Amino acid sequence: MLTNTKCECGHQNPVGTVLCEACGLPVQQEVAESDGLLEMRYEGAARRSQKSNPKLLDRIWNFFSSVKVAVYLIIITLLLSILGTLLPQVNVVPSYDPASYYAEEYGKLGELYYSLGLADTFGSWWYKGLVLMIAASLIICSLDRIIPLYKALKKQQPVKHETFLKRQKVLYIGEVADAESWLKEAEEAIRERRYQVTREGTSLLGEKNRFSRWGPYINHVGLIILLAALLTRGLPGWYMEQGFSVNEGQTVSIPGTNYYLKNLKFTEVKEVGPHVSGQELQFAFETDAILYRCVADCNNPFAEPQLEEVLQHKIRPNEPLKYDGYSIYQIDYAFSPQATIMTLNVLRDGQPIGELVLNLTDPAPAYQLGDVSVELTGYYPELTSVDGVPATKSRLPNNPAFILDMTLADGTTEQYFVVPFQQYQTRISGAEDSEPLTFEIGGMEASFYSSYLMVKVERALPYVLAGALIFLFGVVIGLYWQHRRIWVRIDGSRLIVAAHTNKNWYGLRDELAKILDKTGIEIDAKSLDNSGVGKS
Amino acid sequence: MNVEQSAALLDLSSTFLMVAFILYNLSFIVFGISVLGKRWSNRDADSHMRRWGGIGLWIAILGLISHASFTGLRWAASGHIPVSNLYEFLTFFGMMVTLAFIVIYAIYRKPLIGLFAMPLSVVIVAYGAVFPSAVTPLIPQLQSIWLYIHVTLAALGEAFLAVGFAAGFMYLLRTVNFKDRSASGKRQIRGVEYTLIALITLIAFIVLVFSFNGAGYRAEFVQTLIEEDELGQKVEVEQTVTYIIPPIVKPHNSVQVEMQPFLGMKEPLFEAPAWMKGVNAGRKLNTIIWSLAVGLILYGLIRLIIRRPLGAVVSPIMNGIDEQDLDEISYRAIAIGYPIFTLGALIFASIWAHQAWGRFWAWDPKETWALITWLFYTAYLHLRLSRGWQGTKSAWMSVIGFLIIMFTLIGVNLVIAGLHSYAGV
Numbered sequence: 001m002l003t004n005t006k007c008e009c010g011h012q013n014p015v016g017t018v019l020c021e022a023c024g025l026p027v028q029q030e031v032a033e034s035d036g037l038l039e040m041r042y043e044g045a046a047r048r049s050q051k052s053n054p055k056l057l058d059r060i061w062n063f064f065s066s067v068k069v070a071v072y073l074i075i076i077t078l079l080l081s082i083l084g085t086l087l088p089q090v091n092v093v094p095s096y097d098p099a100s101y102y103a104e105e106y107g108k109l110g111e112l113y114y115s116l117g118l119a120d121t122f123g124s125w126w127y128k129g130l131v132l133m134i135a136a137s138l139i140i141c142s143l144d145r146i147i148p149l150y151k152a153l154k155k156q157q158p159v160k161h162e163t164f165l166k167r168q169k170v171l172y173i174g175e176v177a178d179a180e181s182w183l184k185e186a187e188e189a190i191r192e193r194r195y196q197v198t199r200e201g202t203s204l205l206g207e208k209n210r211f212s213r214w215g216p217y218i219n220h221v222g223l224i225i226l227l228a229a230l231l232t233r234g235l236p237g238w239y240m241e242q243g244f245s246v247n248e249g250q251t252v253s254i255p256g257t258n259y260y261l262k263n264l265k266f267t268e269v270k271e272v273g274p275h276v277s278g279q280e281l282q283f284a285f286e287t288d289a290i291l292y293r294c295v296a297d298c299n300n301p302f303a304e305p306q307l308e309e310v311l312q313h314k315i316r317p318n319e320p321l322k323y324d325g326y327s328i329y330q331i332d333y334a335f336s337p338q339a340t341i342m343t344l345n346v347l348r349d350g351q352p353i354g355e356l357v358l359n360l361t362d363p364a365p366a367y368q369l370g371d372v373s374v375e376l377t378g379y380y381p382e383l384t385s386v387d388g389v390p391a392t393k394s395r396l397p398n399n400p401a402f403i404l405d406m407t408l409a410d411g412t413t414e415q416y417f418v419v420p421f422q423q424y425q426t427r428i429s430g431a432e433d434s435e436p437l438t439f440e441i442g443g444m445e446a447s448f449y450s451s452y453l454m455v456k457v458e459r460a461l462p463y464v465l466a467g468a469l470i471f472l473f474g475v476v477i478g479l480y481w482q483h484r485r486i487w488v489r490i491d492g493s494r495l496i497v498a499a500h501t502n503k504n505w506y507g508l509r510d511e512l513a514k515i516l517d518k519t520g521i522e523i524d525a526k527s528l529d530n531s532g533v534g535k536s
Numbered sequence: 537m538n539v540e541q542s543a544a545l546l547d548l549s550s551t552f553l554m555v556a557f558i559l560y561n562l563s564f565i566v567f568g569i570s571v572l573g574k575r576w577s578n579r580d581a582d583s584h585m586r587r588w589g590g591i592g593l594w595i596a597i598l599g600l601i602s603h604a605s606f607t608g609l610r611w612a613a614s615g616h617i618p619v620s621n622l623y624e625f626l627t628f629f630g631m632m633v634t635l636a637f638i639v640i641y642a643i644y645r646k647p648l649i650g651l652f653a654m655p656l657s658v659v660i661v662a663y664g665a666v667f668p669s670a671v672t673p674l675i676p677q678l679q680s681i682w683l684y685i686h687v688t689l690a691a692l693g694e695a696f697l698a699v700g701f702a703a704g705f706m707y708l709l710r711t712v713n714f715k716d717r718s719a720s721g722k723r724q725i726r727g728v729e730y731t732l733i734a735l736i737t738l739i740a741f742i743v744l745v746f747s748f749n750g751a752g753y754r755a756e757f758v759q760t761l762i763e764e765d766e767l768g769q770k771v772e773v774e775q776t777v778t779y780i781i782p783p784i785v786k787p788h789n790s791v792q793v794e795m796q797p798f799l800g801m802k803e804p805l806f807e808a809p810a811w812m813k814g815v816n817a818g819r820k821l822n823t824i825i826w827s828l829a830v831g832l833i834l835y836g837l838i839r840l841i842i843r844r845p846l847g848a849v850v851s852p853i854m855n856g857i858d859e860q861d862l863d864e865i866s867y868r869a870i871a872i873g874y875p876i877f878t879l880g881a882l883i884f885a886s887i888w889a890h891q892a893w894g895r896f897w898a899w900d901p902k903e904t905w906a907l908i909t910w911l912f913y914t915a916y917l918h919l920r921l922s923r924g925w926q927g928t929k930s931a932w933m934s935v936i937g938f939l940i941i942m943f944t945l946i947g948v949n950l951v952i953a954g955l956h957s958y959a960g961v
Contacts, residue, residue, distance in 0.1 A: 041922070067922045071915050078911040085901040085948075122899045216921075241894070276542035276613055277671045284676040317676040318891050329894035456894045464896070468883045472875055479871045479917075503921065506864055 009161070019044025022157055024164030037531065038167040040500055043156070045148035065144035070137045077130050084121030087113050091123075135227045142220045149213065158198045158205035160487050160498075168487075168498035170509055171530035174521060179490045182519060186488060189518035193511060195486065204488035213502065215478020219471045226467030229460040240457040243331065248447030249340050250361065251292070251307075253299060254455050257326060260292040260307050266333060266449035269316075285333055286316040287451040291323060315453065325457055332452040339397050341445040344420060346372075347438045355442055356404075360397035371409035378403030383419055390417075403428070406437065484508055486515070498530075505529075542613040546671065549609035552602045553627060553661075559599030560634065560658045566592035567650035571853060589647030596634055596654060603631040603661075614671040616679070619687040621672055622949060626664025628688075629945065632695035633657040640699050640869050648857055649865060652702040659738060666745045682888030689880025690906070694941050696873025697913065697934075703866035704934030705731060710859045711928060714848035724928070728847035731935055736838075737831030741823070744830055748781050753798070755779040759790035759818070777819055784825050787818030863927055866934050867920065874913050881906040905944040912937050 005013040011022035018028045019038065026032040031039070038044070049058075049065035063069055087106060095101035102110035102119060117124050165171070176182040179202055187197050187204060195206035233239035242255040251262040265288045271281040292307035299305070313321040321328040344356040346369055354369030360381065367374040380392040383401040390401060401419040408414065414430030418439045427436045484501045497516070501508040513525035570588030574581035607628065610618040618624035637653035712724045757777045762770050777787050782798035788808045795803060808818035835846070842849050885906065890896035897903065916933045919925035925933070 067918055071918050071923070074911050074915045074918070078908050078915070081904050081908050081911070084899070085904050089899060091899075122904075274539060275615070275671075275673050276539055276546060277673050279673055281615070281673045282676060283679065318680040320891070320894065327894065331894070454894050458890070458896070461890060461896060465883070465887070468878075468886075472878060472883070475875045475878070479875070504864075506860070 014046045016046030016050035017044065018046075019164065020161070021045065021152060021155060023159065023161040025161040026163065026167075036167070037169055038164065040168075042145050042149045043152035045152040047144050047148050049144050061140055061144070064133075064137045064140035067141065070134070070141055073130060073134050073137055077127075077134065080121060080127060080130070083118050084127075087119065089122065090120045093119075131227065135224060138220045138224050138227075142217045146214070146217045153210060153213070156205070158200045158487070159203040160489065162489065162491075162496065165487055165489060165496045165498040168500055169505060169530055170499040170501075170512060170528050172495075172497040172512070172516065172521070172523065172528055174495045174497075175493050176490060176495045177493065179493065179495075182495070183488070183490065185519045186515070189515045190486060192518075193515060195484070202490040204486070206486040206488075207484070209481045209483050211483075212477050212481035213483045215474045215476075215481075217474070219474025219478060222467045222469070222471030222474055224467070225470060226464050229463035229467055232460045232463070238457065238459045241454065242456075243452065243454050245450050245452045246287070246289075247336075247338060247340070247361075247450050249445070250447065253294070253305070254326075254328070257455060258294050258298060259310070259323075259326070260294055260305065261328065261453070262290040262292065263447075263451055264288040264290060264312075266451045284316040284319075285330065286314045286319075287330060287333075287453065288312070288314050289321060289328075291321060291328075315451075320456075325459065327456045327458070329454045329456060330451070331454050334450045334452070335448060336450045337446055337448045339400070339444055340447050342397075342400065342420060342441065343443040344418070345440045345442040347440065349435055350438075353437075356439075358400075358402070360400055363402075373407045375405040375407070376402060377405050377415075378417075406430075482507065484511070486512065499528075545609050545613035549606045549613065550669075552606040552609065553665075556599045556603035556606060556631075557658070557661055557665075559595050559602060560630075560654055560661065563592050563595035563599060563650065564654035564658060566595055567647050567654060570647040571651050585647055586645075589645070589650070592647060592650050592654075593638065593641055596638060596650065600631065600634050600638065603627075603634065607631065610671075614673075616674050617684045617688070619684075619691070620674055620678060621667065622946070623664050623667040623669045625687070625691070625945070626667070627661050629691045629695065630657040630661035630664060632688075632691045633660060633698050636692065636695040636699045636869065636873070637702075639872070640696075640703075640865060643868070644861070644865055646861065646865065648706065648854075649699070649703060651853070652706050653699050656698060656702050659735070659742070662742045663738065666742055677892040680888055680892060682884060682891060686880055686884040686888050689876055689884060691880070693873045693875075693877025693880050694909075694945070696869050696876060697941055698938055700866045700869035700873060701934045701938035703862050703869060704931035706854060706857075707859055707862040707866060707931040708928070708935070709847060709851045710854035710857055710862060711931075712847065712851070714845060714851060725845055725847060727932065727935075729845055732846050732850075733831065733835050736835050737827050740831040740834050741827035744781060744826055745823075753780055753782065753796055755783050755795035756793040757783075757787050757790040757818075758793055759787040761789075777816060779819055779822065781823060781826055783822055785818055785822040787816070790818070859927070863931065866931060867926075870913065870916065870934060870937075874917065877913070878910060882910060902944065902948050905940075905948050909937070909940050909944050912940055 005015055005017055005027055007013060007020035007023060007025055007027055009020060009023040009025065011020055013021055013027055018026065018031055019040075020027050021043075024038075024044075026038065026044075031044075047065070049062045054062060087102070087110065090098045093101055098119060099114055102114040104110075106113065113119055117126075121127055166173075183199070183202065183204060187199065190197055190204070190206040193208070195208045197204060197206045199205075240256050244252060244255055246252045246261060246263040248263050248266050251260055253259075254261050266285070267288070268285045269283040271283060275281040290312045291310040293310050294305045295308050296306040297303040310323060311321075315321045315328055315330045317330050320330070339360050342358045342360055344358065346353050346356055353372060356367055356369065356374060358376075363376055363379055365376055367376070378390070378401075380390055380401040381395055381397040381399075382393040383399045384391055384393045399419070399421050401417065404416045404418060406414045406416065412431060414437070415428040416425060416437065416439070417428055418425045420439065420441050425436075425439055430436075482501045482504050484499065486497065486499045489496045497512070499508055499512050509525040509528045512528055513523055516523055566588055570585050570592055573579075573588065574584050576584075607618055610624070619628050633653065634657045637649060637657070640649060640653075641647075708724070708728055712728055713721060714725055716722070716725070756779070759775050759777050761773045761775055776793070777790065782801065783795065783804040785806045785808050786792065786804035788810050790807075792803060808821050838846060885903070886896040889898065889903075912933075916925075916930065916937060919933070920930050
């Protein structure tokens, strides 16, 4: 079916046009036949979504270009989000078997909640799908409108058809004695209110704050950037999160990185004396840490990694260590006192022959004490016995025991079994006739705290923030400024003034009344309201 | 500063809060005179309204200054901005509502808004005072400048949205036809009544807590809870639960230690069901039952006396008010509140969460509810600006929006536990 879209002013409009691009006369039949106020949205320009005879792609486009659909998507997301807060989500549930956890803790309701997938609402495919649909709606809604709107505003003309003017929401019709001098005054008055004025014959167009029309599209672009930034989490190297713990004095490889971290000391920072609440004030807890870069033998179980110090930093809540795109956060800590290094004095006949410094978490295999060489051939951090054979209960050095092979200066060898905490030692093999060596604890070093840290890569954050700020900028220019236009048309002595704004009609009427007042037309702002037209 | 000096400052700050509270009430009364007194004889309605409206505004400003002094002194005494428990946050929120009202008044000069915005801030401050006022030290994660910016801006944004509610609700009182017998008319009348009942219940609750507290009422129970320890073993933990309102419902699995008799009631009538898991669920349930009962009785009494819907009695106050002005004011307040809320409750909140926890968004219930609030007002703006939802529809949305905000601020803390949970009555 062909529709005639040629306006009586001679302008050829594209299919789907509501109001003539040139003179504003309604071209669409239903609009032309009614006599109510004109719908000025998108200037009555043709939008892609209004194409006749749509194909599948057009139908998808039309679906997402609807504001109604967008609002439905928002409301559905809102309702599902509410459901997602009713019970704790799986990521915070302290259990490895969430299915039975929900059933046990919350009964039948919990079981249903889990089986419906609501226990992982925000990680579910349907929630993500909704967010993607909102993103599609943001893009398509914006494109569908901004292009025709931009074109229409760009080619608008000052001379408008009488019908167009009379069907505006703000209207004044009157008489002027001298058209030319009145127009001069009016142009001056309109300009004074910071409008841009174009004149053609006895018609005027005043326009201001057109940029405010771009506000909604700018804020949509901001949101699209924000959502796109969140998608980058899927790119390799853009997002990483790993927890790890490090005891005082310990150096550990930071998971997922080429770096190592040493916990020099863990401290709770407290205020001296009680706070007004009667409690001791905890300012912070901090890990005095050194960050190392591993240059060789990284994660090689057979060799010590070669480390190069990068920097030292006190990691506290709100003060993460940041380096090379990695951030290391202080998450928590535990008080877990533990021996780390034990010094044994080795004596022969009561005379010291040297000190054996044993690292209890990872002891070295060989030592040299003067002319005696020592080899550690057995280490049981927490001694126990299994069928009479020594074994260890755990890797924690709660009751360490050592088997030491000593090679003396004369080449004889002796083997000792030593349990320092129990002051027990025995010579397993060696010359029976000589006095055995004795081992005494000479000193201990301990770590008291275990620090829980988290290493994080979040490269999307600056883009998320940029998106959010662009969104806000768009909201502000869209909400606090209004695009206002005033049309003046004089035919002989008959004056028609019409005005349009995208919002805040009250302000526009007020402004127009003030402008008219300057040209000698006194009128109450309220009476400029043309809303009643065609309603009765 | 030593502890005694801090304690003295705290005492002084409470006095300022009291003064602010009295001034807010006074301002409310003066706005009432300004609006209702315009029909008194021997005066010009407009100049009467302007004069008394001006006085009301100045009293509100004095109240705001006094309230700000409370905040400043408490800040000095505790060493951190007082927004870290429900008492502090709600009193602060009340102050922001006053501030938002003053800003809106400066734009529109309509004393009528004061008649609704001032009682809103009175009720919010009074509600805050129900919660324990003790200073609590901040945990290290909260000791950040971003917390200050995040909470204050979020509260300010929500305050503007609350003023939007006040104006929207006035619009409904002005426009709902209380004689309309059609289905939609009845629905509107019921909606207005429910909103009023909710407000009355809230006031009943506040009065209840203060009266029993003032009378020194107490009851105590020892509750046995079953908790899981770190190794996943079930252990029994005993916990003392103190009631300051007579217990109709006692905590689940608990033994009465002490209970002052109330109207001949020597022991609770019910026990809280086991499936209510929250912290002090029994006590909260008891409080809810009490406030609902007292609120409904109060409402019933009012209905008995006036023999009409309450809205029908309140709405004549609105006669002669331009409803389009109310619609516009409600929308404008929301338009101001929306970006401030976005900035404070979402953007700055994310920045702070990123610094403190290493995660800018973690779907914590409070966070999710902030998003829900934002989605709701986003829908409001779309419906209003591009689908022409003005007047009644948008007024109803402002009422629902305020409900969502109040749930986000209080309900989430009391009902759903999370990073933001504080102890409650």
